[in-house]
Structure formats: C-alpha cells, structure tokens
Amino acid sequence: MSEALQQIGHLLSFPFAMRALIVGILIALCASLLGVTLVLKRMSFIGDGLSHVAFGALAIAMVMQLTNELLLVLPVTILVAILLLRNGRNAKIKGDATLALLAVGSLALGYLIINLFGSGGNVAGDVCTTLFGSTSILTLENTDVWICGIMAALVLLIYVLFYRQIFAVTFDEDFAAATGINTRAYNLLIATVTAIVIVIAMNLVGSLLISALVIFPALAAMRVFKNFKAVILCSAVVGVAAAFLGILLSFMPSPTGKAVPMGATIVAVNLGVFVIFALIGLLKKFTNK
Amino acid sequence: MAQLTCRDLKLGYEGRVVAEGLTFSICKGDYLCILGENGSGKSTLAKTILQLNKPLAGSITFAEGLKRNKIGYLPQQTPVQRDFPASVQEIILSGCLNRGGLFPFYSRADQQKVHKIMKQLDIAHLADRCYRELSGGQQQRVLLARALTATQELLLLDEPAAGLDEAGTKELYEIIDKINKEAHITIIMISHDHEAALSYASHILHLGKEHSFFGTTEEYKGGAEK
Numbered sequence: 001m002s003e004a005l006q007q008i009g010h011l012l013s014f015p016f017a018m019r020a021l022i023v024g025i026l027i028a029l030c031a032s033l034l035g036v037t038l039v040l041k042r043m044s045f046i047g048d049g050l051s052h053v054a055f056g057a058l059a060i061a062m063v064m065q066l067t068n069e070l071l072l073v074l075p076v077t078i079l080v081a082i083l084l085l086r087n088g089r090n091a092k093i094k095g096d097a098t099l100a101l102l103a104v105g106s107l108a109l110g111y112l113i114i115n116l117f118g119s120g121g122n123v124a125g126d127v128c129t130t131l132f133g134s135t136s137i138l139t140l141e142n143t144d145v146w147i148c149g150i151m152a153a154l155v156l157l158i159y160v161l162f163y164r165q166i167f168a169v170t171f172d173e174d175f176a177a178a179t180g181i182n183t184r185a186y187n188l189l190i191a192t193v194t195a196i197v198i199v200i201a202m203n204l205v206g207s208l209l210i211s212a213l214v215i216f217p218a219l220a221a222m223r224v225f226k227n228f229k230a231v232i233l234c235s236a237v238v239g240v241a242a243a244f245l246g247i248l249l250s251f252m253p254s255p256t257g258k259a260v261p262m263g264a265t266i267v268a269v270n271l272g273v274f275v276i277f278a279l280i281g282l283l284k285k286f287t288n289k
Numbered sequence: 290m291a292q293l294t295c296r297d298l299k300l301g302y303e304g305r306v307v308a309e310g311l312t313f314s315i316c317k318g319d320y321l322c323i324l325g326e327n328g329s330g331k332s333t334l335a336k337t338i339l340q341l342n343k344p345l346a347g348s349i350t351f352a353e354g355l356k357r358n359k360i361g362y363l364p365q366q367t368p369v370q371r372d373f374p375a376s377v378q379e380i381i382l383s384g385c386l387n388r389g390g391l392f393p394f395y396s397r398a399d400q401q402k403v404h405k406i407m408k409q410l411d412i413a414h415l416a417d418r419c420y421r422e423l424s425g426g427q428q429q430r431v432l433l434a435r436a437l438t439a440t441q442e443l444l445l446l447d448e449p450a451a452g453l454d455e456a457g458t459k460e461l462y463e464i465i466d467k468i469n470k471e472a473h474i475t476i477i478m479i480s481h482d483h484e485a486a487l488s489y490a491s492h493i494l495h496l497g498k499e500h501s502f503f504g505t506t507e508e509y510k511g512g513a514e515k
Contacts, residue, residue, distance in 0.1 A: 040369065040373060040374075041369070042368075042369060160393060161393045162393070163393060164382075164383065164386055164393065164394075164395070165386060167375070167379065167383055168383040168386050170369075170373075171369070171370065171373055171375060171380065171383065172364065172367070172369075172370065172383075174336075174339075174341060174362070174364045175362050175364055175435070175436075175439075176383075176386070177339075177341055178339040178340070178341060178360055178362040178364075178445075179359070179360070179361070179362065179384065179386070179387040179439040179440070180359060180387040181386055181387060222374050225374060226374050226375075226376065226419035226421075226422070227374060227375055227376035227379055227417075227419065228373075228374060228375045228376070228379050229379070230374075231374045
C-alpha cells in the first residue's frame, strides 16, 4: 500500500499528472452540480445525446483540421442543447425521440466522416479515444487547465447566483412562470451550461461515459438526502471525490500490467459510490420504520 | 372594481377550440368556482389567466395593483414533484422569488413571512420535513402556502382536492374558505366537485360545449332548478 502511495506521490510530481488531476476534479464538480438539475428534470439522457452530437461536430472539426476544435464543437452543441431544452418540461415527450434520433445520427455521421476523410492512420484509436475518453488528458497543456478552470468557475458562479431560480424552475416550472419568473431564460441558461459541461467533460471520460459523471453523483446524493441544498452539496462532493479516486487509481499499476483507462475507472468508482449510498438509503428507510 | 375581466375569450391549443365566448369578471374577495366536464377547457382557461397560454381571441385585463404574473397558483401535482428531494421550507420559500432582487439569498423578511404563513396553515412543524414523504393533504397545504407567499391578491387553484380522501378534502376546503373570508384573498378554483362549489363559492363559471354560464352561486342554483 505504502509503495502504491509512494508511486502516486512520484507521479503527481510530474506536471502532466497534476494537470490531469486538477482538470478531472473541476470537470467532475461541474458535471455533478448540473446532474441534480438534469436528473430532477427527467433529462438524464440529455448528456449522452449531447455528447454524441459533440462527437459528430468533433469529427467534422478534425476533418476540417481546425486548430482549435472547441470553436466548432461548442457552438454546435450549445445550439442543439437549446433546441432540446427550449420548452423545458413540455418538450420532454417529443424531445425523447428527437434526442435519440440526433444522438445516433450524429454518432453515425461522425464515424463515417472520420473514416472517409480522416487524415490520421489510426482511425480506430481516434474513435476509441473520443468515445471512451482519451489519454490526451495526460497531455493537457496549461491552456486546457485554464479553460477548464474558467468553465468550472462559471458554472459554480451560476449555481451560487441562481440557486433559488434553478430550484424553482426545476421543482415547478408552471408555478414559477405564473408568479413572474422568466423560466424561458433559466431554461436557456441550463441548456447552455449543460452543453459547455458536456463538451469539456468529453476530454475526461469520452462521449459514451459522460452520462455517468452527470447522473451518478446526483442519484447517489438523492438516495440519502432529502432536501435540495443537501442533495446539491452532496452530489458535488461525491463527484469530486470519485473523480479524485478514479484518477489516482488509474495511475496505479494494474494487476495485469496493462494500462488502466482513466474514464472507465472514474465511472466505476462512481458506480461503487452509488451502490454504497443506495445501501445507506435503504438502511435509513428501515431504521426509520 | 373588477380585479380581473375576461371579454369574449376563445380558448384552445394546437388549433383546436375548446371554449369560446367567455365573458366574466371577478372582484376582490370573490370566490369563483370553474366547473365543467373533462375537456371543456377548465385547465386551458387557468393557464390562460396565468398567461402561460395565449387566448386565441378576446382579452384578459387585470386591475391596477394586480400586476401581471402576480397570481398565486396551486397547480396539479406533476410526476416530477412526487420524488423531488426538497424540504417544505425550501418549497415555500421559492414563492418569494417573484419579488426579484439580485441578491442570491432569501432575506430575513422572506423567512419571517414564510414562517407566518406556515403557522397560519398549521404546517410550521413540517418545515424541515421532506416534501415527498408528506401525505397528500399536507402536500397540498405546502403548495397552498407557497402560493400565498407569492401573492396576497388572487389565488388560482387547479383541482386542489384531487387525490385527497374525504376528510382531507373537507379540511382543505375549510382552509381555502378561511383564506377567502378572513384575508379577503380572491379565489379562483377549478373543480369538478359541484356540491362543494355550491356551498363555498360566491360565483360559478360553468364551461359547457354549447354555452357557458357565469353568475353568482344563487343565480346558478336558480337556473339549475328550472
């Protein structure tokens, strides 16, 4: 054990590992905050769908050989998010099918485009990277850390400033609108934040696993806590802790001696935490009765 | 002085007309029950009064002092709320939001107001309880408290007794009656409970396929006997 710790300590002395850890934690923080809103609005799958759209946009950006892929991916994803979340709860029924259509459509088109026009020799590797998270998180530069830092600060700020409105719009959109709250604007805000978080988080766990970062911490928190504030705080803590642990675990040598995929490890830790919280929730229920 | 006047309203959604030719007005302190069959446009009318829907034709005018979007609303429960992790206090406080202000926390005055209303509705002891663990009647009282926090002018209640047992229903009607009589808050209630409507309401609006009735409860009773 102490040997493993020593190895981790040694690894963290490298700037690339430190950067991966910082970025990972910031992304997890944003995703878990957002997750509470999305889960409660019955939109858990939006993260998944949007990340597929982002994948399609990324494929186009790669083929166009843009220097900064974010310039294309971010606007496209934000646009789709706004279209999907525009009407809030009321869009849900039709939105469900639309989302599925958009998601698989972009996934297929993205894959097609990469195969047809991709310049790199290693198509399978590229695709696998985008879908399951890249090792590129280890090759992050300082600018990436800054971008993530700024995004995380922005999401945090929005949650602190508009916490009450986000609660009102999530709990009861009709009541909020009837008593004079601009629900449309807040839905727009939530959609935009969702898109930003998804695009940034794709770096960490890839587009297939992103939903896990968004929904697991929220679901875990909701097993145990029963008021909104506690759920949000707990979700953030769970998200950050799971990301921290997952990244450290992925740095450790695996029993089989093969490389450990970071994204999948983080998700696995999240799953573990969820199971523990679900058990605690059950226990609480029984002891109360 | 009418608080709310509807003239020649035509209601509908997605191109389908559900009710037309609605003309009525409500004064401060009135207790209006909106009756009608399923699909007669009761909920559409409610959403139109709340300005969540636009009328297809006609107009709704509000008296001065009753600002647009200043109507307390008790909506029907949505599936989202049934497993929403929120404390009673959090929910009632959210009724304070419409007073605006950019400061991201509730003020002391807001908290005191909420406390007062909780006492009034006899739910102060539930403040820290989880909403989804309350009984149906308690949940309705919480939502009623939230509506009262949002406004002291006019409340619109959409089938408030739906899903309540007999005792819970009676209790809720008594509370609403008290709010109307003692605090002089105008009540608009959508209901399919004729009996209760006739014993509590001062005015009745009956939405019908052919024509709609609007008048005092006495007039409605008189009409029904003919």
